[in-house]
Amino acid sequence: MSNHVFPQIDRRMRPLRVLLLMCAVHLLAAGSAVAQALPQTLTILVEDAADPWSKSDGTGYSNDVVIAAFKAIGIEARLKVVPYARCKHQVLNGDVVACFNMTWQPELEGKVRLAEQPIYRVNNDVFESLDAPLPKPADGQCSLPPGTLLGITRDYEYSPQVVALETAGTTFESAQSDLQSLKKLAAHRIQAALVITNDLQDKMQRVVQAGTQKAVRFAFNCGTTTGTLGFSLAHPDGLRALHAYEEGYRQIQANGVLQQIHARWFP
Template identity: 60%
Template sequence: MHQLKTNHRMWQFEPILLMCTLYLLATSVVAAPQVHETMTIMVEDAAAPWSKRDGTGYANDVVVAAFKEMAVDVQLKVVPYARCKYMVLNGTSVACFNMSWLPEFEGRIKMASQPIYTVNNDMFESINAPLPKSPKSPCTLPPGTVVGTVRGYEYSPQATALQSAGVVFENADSDVQNLRKLAARRLSAALIVTNDLEAKEQKARQAGTEDVVRFAFNCGLSAATIGFSLTHPDGLRALKMYDEGYRRIEANGVLKQIHMHWFPSQPVVRP
C-alpha cells in the first residue's frame, strides 16, 4: 500500500517536471546568441572627418553601428570614391558611402532613408587671383573658368549648373589635390566639400595651402549617405537592415554617442 502511494505521488509530479523541463529548453533557445553574418561595404578614402584613409571616421562608425544592431559585422573596404561609386553602380559591391543622390542612379542605386551628414559645396580661389563675384547670383563664374572637382563626386544642383554655363570641371582624386593645383595656379578655382563642424580652411591647412588660397563663395549643400546596389542580390535586404539599424541607434542613444566622440564641442544636429 505504501508503494502505491509513493507511485501515485510520482505520477502527480511527473507533469510538473515535464513542464519545467520544457520551459527551461524554451528559455535556453530564446537566450541563445544571434548568428552574425559578415558583409563587406565600400567606403571612400578621402572625406575626413566622415571617412578617413585609415578606415576611421564619423560616417564609418555610424554605418558599422547601424548594421551591428542587426547582428551584421561590417567589413569596410577603403577605396577611392570613383571606384566605390563604380562598383555599387555595376552591382559588384552591395553598398558604398558617402553618396549623394543623382537622377542617373534611378533604377540602379537606392539611398538609405536618412542622410548621415550634410556638407557645403564651397568655391575656393587664389588670394592673388580672386574670382569675379556677382551679388545677384553668388554661384556664377565666367565661361571657360577651369574649376577643380573630385572624380566621381556628386555636387549640388547649383554647382553642376556651372558646367551648363560653360565652366570647365577638371577632375582630381581629392580636394587636397585640387587645393594644391589651385595654389600652383594650375586651376582658376576649386570646388571643395566642407562642413560646418570644422573651419572653412581645414582642408587648405591639410594641403599646406592656407596662405595662398581662401574661401570665395558657396554653391549649395549636399546630403551624403549610403547607397545600395539594386543589381546586387543582397542590395535591398542590406538597405532594409541598415534603415532599421539606423532607426535603432538613433533611438537608443548610440548615434548621439558617436557624434560626441567625433565632435565633442558641437551640438547634435540632424542633417
C-alpha cells in the same frame, strides 16, 4: 498625478499600450527576419578622402555610424577603404552591396537606392587664389565667368548649383581629391577649386591639410549636399541590406548610440 484618481482613464489607456508594444515587437521581428536573410558579415566600400566622415585610415564619423547600425541588428559590416570613383563604380555595377558616402544624382536612378536618412550634410564651396581672386557673385548666387577652369573631385556628386556651372560655360577639371584640386589652384593650374566643407569644422581646414593656406582662400558657396549609403539594386543582397541598415539606424537613433557617436567625433 496618480492613476488611482482616474481608474477609468488608466483602463482606457491599456489597449493603446498593448498596441504600441505589439508594434514594437513586430518591428523587431521584421528587422530580425531581414538580418537572418543576409550573411552575418557584409563587405561595404567606403571612400578614402572625406575627413571627418570617412578617412584614409578607415576611421570616421560615417564609418562608425554604419558599423553601429548593422551591429544593432546582428550583422558585422566590414569596411573596405577605396578611392570614391572605385566605390561608386562597383556599387553601380553590382559588384558590392553598398558604398558610402553617396549623394543622389540622376545617373543612380534604377541602379542605386540611397538610405532614407542622410548621415551628414556638407557645403559645396568654391575656393580662389589669393593673387588672382574670382569676380564676386551676388549674395546667394553661384556663378563663374565662362571658361573658368574649376577643379572638382572625380565622380563626386555635387549640388544642382554646381552642375549648372558647367552648362553656363565653366570647364570642370577632375582630380583624385579636393586636396589635389587645392594644390592645382595654388600652382595656378586652375582658376578655382570646389571643396567639400562642413559646419562642424573650420572652413579652411582642407586648405591647411593641402598646405596651401598662403595661396588660396574661400570665395563663395554653391549649395549643400547630403551623404549616406548607396545600395546596389543589381546586387542580390542590395535591397535586403538597405532594409537591414535602415532598421539598425532607427535603433541607434532611439537608444542613444547615434548621439554618442556624434559626441565622440564632434565634442
